[in-house]
Amino acid sequence: MNRITFLLIWIAIAAAIFTFMAIAWRARKRRDASLSPASIGLADQPIATFAHVSYVSTTPVGEPFVRVAVPGLSYKGWADVAVHREGVAIQVTGEPRIEISADRVRGTDTARGRIGKVVERDGISLLQWEALQAGSDTRALESGFRFDTPAEQRRFAAAISEMNPIHHTDLPTSTSITQEDDA
Incomplete structure (x- = not known):
């Protein structure tokens, strides 16, 4: 196997890993999109x-x-x-x-x-x-x-x-x- 083939294999592996990470993060954001703290409009002075x-x-x-x-x-x-x-x-x-x-x-x-x-x-x-x-x-x-x-x-x-x-x-x-x- 020459260097170019080796490099292309590693680039494909890295691209696959980043793609799976992006898909997983998008799924997590979709799963948790309905979570929210109730917005209350804090008006008092902070403790x-x-x-x-x-x-x-x-x-x-x-x-x-x-x-x-x-x-x-x-x-x-x-x-x-x-x-x-x-x-x-x-x-x-x-x-x-x-x-x-x-x-x-x-x-x-x-x-x-x-x-x-x-x-x-x-x-x-x-x-x-x-x-x-x-x-x-x-x-x-x-x-x-x-x-x-x-x-x-x-x-x-x-x-x-x-x-x-x-x-x-x-x-x-x-x-x-x-x-x-x-x-």
């Missing part, structure tokens, strides 16, 4: 704001390796997060702003990893919430954020608790990505 936070991903609760393509939270990037008494506003760079009402927020947690990122133990803050699905169904989700310091991470958790102190989470928590992390 806390967090600028230039690393947004990691949104996953179903308890499934850290399954990405959910919620409109507004589809892609990893920098985000501005504002916690209000009425809810949470998230603006990921290049995505439309989303607002999650306080009655949909279920609490916070921490994790070592999510799809797309693995860090030190409890290095990712999780916002646990419910998205509305087609009809009257809801889906329990976790959106992961990587803050610059542990103090910012604690301030985020405190702001979420202050926003909705009555509502306690009834969702299962997942603070690690593997059993080996507990050792």
Whole structure:
């Protein structure tokens, strides 16, 4: 086999891989297109704001390796997060702003990893919430954020608790990505 044939085979393999990736992403976006946080038009002053936070991903609760393509939270990037008494506003760079009402927020947690990122133990803050699905169904989700310091991470958790102190989470928590992390 000469070099040109070898090169053409590898180009065909790479093209096939990228094609399958594009098809899979399009299917995921179609599957999750009906998910949405209820837009509420946050008008009150924020309890806390967090600028230039690393947004990691949104996953179903308890499934850290399954990405959910919620409109507004589809892609990893920098985000501005504002916690209000009425809810949470998230603006990921290049995505439309989303607002999650306080009655949909279920609490916070921490994790070592999510799809797309693995860090030190409890290095990712999780916002646990419910998205509305087609009809009257809801889906329990976790959106992961990587803050610059542990103090910012604690301030985020405190702001979420202050926003909705009555509502306690009834969702299962997942603070690690593997059993080996507990050792």
